[in-house]
Amino acid sequence: xxxxxxxxxxxxxxxxxxxxxxxxxxxxxxxxxxxxxxxxxxxxxxxxxxxxxxxxxxxxxxxxxxxxxxxxxxxxxxxxxxxxxxxxxxxxxxxxxxxxxxxxxxxxxxxxxxxxxxxxxxxxxxxxxxxxxxxxxxxxxxxxxxxxxxxxxxxxxxxxxxxxxxxxxxxxxxx
Ligand SMILES: [Mg+2]
Numbered sequence: 001x002x003x004x005x006x007x008x009x010x011x012x013x014x015x016x017x018x019x020x021x022x023x024x025x026x027x028x029x030x031x032x033x034x035x036x037x038x039x040x041x042x043x044x045x046x047x048x049x050x051x052x053x054x055x056x057x058x059x060x061x062x063x064x065x066x067x068x069x070x071x072x073x074x075x076x077x078x079x080x081x082x083x084x085x086x087x088x089x090x091x092x093x094x095x096x097x098x099x100x101x102x103x104x105x106x107x108x109x110x111x112x113x114x115x116x117x118x119x120x121x122x123x124x125x126x127x128x129x130x131x132x133x134x135x136x137x138x139x140x141x142x143x144x145x146x147x148x149x150x151x152x153x154x155x156x157x158x159x160x161x162x163x164x165x166x167x168x169x170x171x172x173x174x175x
Pocket of ligand 1: 037038121122
């Protein structure tokens, strides 16, 4: 079989965190709408509380004329609860990513062609593949958990480094 470009799990854009993506970035991608994954992108896996800042991020997108919709594989009830915290945006739950179906439904609901939708998600094997299969713009973010663990462990490393430096100073004095 000839390699099918749509079957690639490679993103068009890459960001550390959803909050790093600006409305200008979205417009520069040629997009008019964003489809947002929930787990490990906008919320910790299985959580019912939206990640801090995502509500404001959503409001900022919408104020800038970018449409926002949730496209998640989670259950309807949980997507509903999280959408309430996310400025009441619409949602497609049980989207069956990596199937392109959820993004296609989002496209019809928003009235925005799929090629003008930026799918934002953490997983190559679901979000990014679904985006490419649908013909949407694939935007990869890092898994929230990894971003969080790395950044909260920085002070710990700094403390360790300070201890080592202090010990070295003591040793040099004793010499
Ligand atoms: Mg995810």
